[in-house]
Amino acid sequence: MKLIKNIQSIAKEVIRQEAEALHKIIELIDDEFENCVYAILNSGGRVVISGVGKSAIVGQKIVATLNSTGTPALFMHAADAIHGDLGMIQDNDIVLVISKSGDTAEIKMLVPLLKRINVTMIAMVSNRDSYLARNSQFVLHAQVSKEADPLNLAPTTSTSVTMALGDALAICLLEARGFTHDDFAKFHPGGSLGKRLYLKVCDIYPHNELPMVPASATLQEVILEMTSKRLGATAVKMADDQMIGIITDGDLRRMLKEHQGTRILTLTAADIMTKSPISVSPDEYAVKALEIMQAKSITQLVVVEEGKVLGFVHLHDLLREGLV
Template identity: 85%
Template structure:
């Protein structure tokens, strides 16, 4: 195997060049970019993204991001457009054509065909003097002065810039549409990500036991309730059936340490419990319970609605659901 000198230096230089190009891209966001956002928002149709080579791959990623953030989009390979794929374009669509040079043979064939359909065309291009840029209705200026490879040939910096500009466009469209957490959840129902977005406390706690004692309960009753329900805690209700507090394993240990061998059989739940425990509502997202447990270094939270204890959610429940 051939040894390569200065591997770390090469990698750092690639990242430096790409980071610099991305930083310079910030200065290119202007009214022209805004016009592209408005063109898509007001079109009433979909975004059709096209390109060839590496631009096609980046275009497919942009399409995926647009779809997942509320902007209907599809990909049409520039080379396939002349073989029937132009049929996917509708009158009220917006076409985004991606090309660094804007002068490739496939792009020059595609542009007249797109103009014939009458759709609004956006050029995502580095070269503003290119055939693509001059024939587009709007320009997304994905300027990349040079690629990161020493030959200035392999699409590296240009693809990073184009992908980042696509992300900026998608998020602006998301904001403009008022896209919400619930909307995002509808488009991402699968896997751990989906569960983080849609799984709620009410989906979990009914499957757990509900240990509960009254404020007047003695130590034996408390321990038996906690042991039988196997949650390491018990809720404490007042005489009206409303939440008064919670007793955990930790509360019992602290109580024993405090009395240090003294008489404890006279103690009641009200003497041991933690008042106003950390709680969540049944309509809260399960990931919120996870954040609470992690920030407070606890293993369970009590589910409460209108001062009534409904149940418990334990860290093991969230582990089982794949949220951790």
């Protein structure tokens, strides 16, 4: 096996070239790009993306991004289109064809078929003078002067640029549609990402016991409540169940350090508690509760609604749900 001494410099050069190409296409975002966005929004149909080779693979990724951000899309391989897949195109659809050169045999066969069914075409192409660009109503200019490989053959820089342009298109459409956090959650219900988007505190705290003592509770009663409910904390309430504080393991340690001898035996929950503790609403997203815990370096939050304690959410709950 040949020993390559400059692996790191080669890797850095590839990334540098791709980064420069991405920077250059920023200047190519113009009125025509904006017109493409409006054409898709006003079509009332889907975006059908087509291509061959690496362009086909990138096209499938763009389809997935569009679908997950509120723009219905599907993929049609250019080679399969002539064998029946053209039938998937509906009247209001827009076809986006991806090709670096815009002059391959497959593209030259596909374009006349698309024109025959009178469908609006968008070309995502590096060469604006290509057959594909000349025969499309809109052009997304994915200009690339050179691939990152020394032979200038392997699709590298061109696929990065195409991917970025597809992302830009998807996010512009997302913004234009007013796509919200809740919309995103509907399309991503699975896995840890889905839980981050829809799981709320009210989905978690009812599974935990509710440790709670009156303000007059003795130290022994406080410790028994905390240990029996296994959450490392207990809420402190008034007679009307309004929360006035919380006692954690940390509060107990501070109390033992500050007080000595028999004085400890006379302390009540009101003497030990932390007043106005950090709390969370039952309707808050669980990931927000996690952010609060991380920011405050705490392991549990008391769940409060209109001043009344409903329960606790613990860091272990969020770990179990895969949010950490």
